[in-house]
Amino acid sequence: MVYVKWVFWGTFWLLIAAFFHYTLPQHDIVRIVNTYEERQDLGDWTRIFWSVPDDQTESLVNRDVQFIQAVRPNGKAVVYRNEDTSWRWPPYFKFDTANLYTEANDSKSTRDNPKWVSVTHYGWRNEYWSIFPNAVAIKDVEGPDATIIPWVNIVILVIFFAFVWAIWVRWRRFRRARIDPVLEDMGDSFEAAGDRMAARRGRFRRWLDSWKKK
CATH class of the missing domain: 1.20.5 (Single alpha-helices involved in coiled-coils or other helix-helix interfaces)
Incomplete structure (x- = not known):
């Protein structure tokens, strides 16, 4: 009985932690290297990891999605999607996808002349299931060692x-x-x-x- 109790509460708090880790904003210090638009297939169960800005997309099996490619200070690549959250969950009320795409293009830099920015995002990255975190804001920072509280x-x-x-x-x-x-x-x-x-x-x-x- 005690074992079942600990398994229940362990699973409960693990789900709570996963919920907060996915939903709460995270900040990455990166160097943006490219932006592009690509048609993405919306899988049956992985659809929950893609924003649904309007009712029409609920019946679509694929759609065009904007992406932002970046590199971390340690050289590791990271890719963000750029989608509106609208009034849906999570409550970021993001309506400025086009503006953020413009900011990302304006923040591109090279390895020889890097420009570091802080990308605020939520969500997870999974290469196997093609899941990408959603960028919600871009802010210039002084360097790769900048600290975001x-x-x-x-x-x-x-x-x-x-x-x-x-x-x-x-x-x-x-x-x-x-x-x-x-x-x-x-x-x-x-x-x-x-x-x-x-x-x-x-x-x-x-x-x-x-x-x-x-």
């Missing part, structure tokens, strides 16, 4: 854990005040019933013993 993430996580803590404290109080006394009464009732059953079995054995002596 994720204030939005800090505030959201603090509020979330404060909410969880408040619920947990109230649950403990409710349990001590309402549930534990009931369970104790049930335990006392079961114990008393067991004592009565034991007493009856004792009397029955003594009655049988009295017949054996005769």
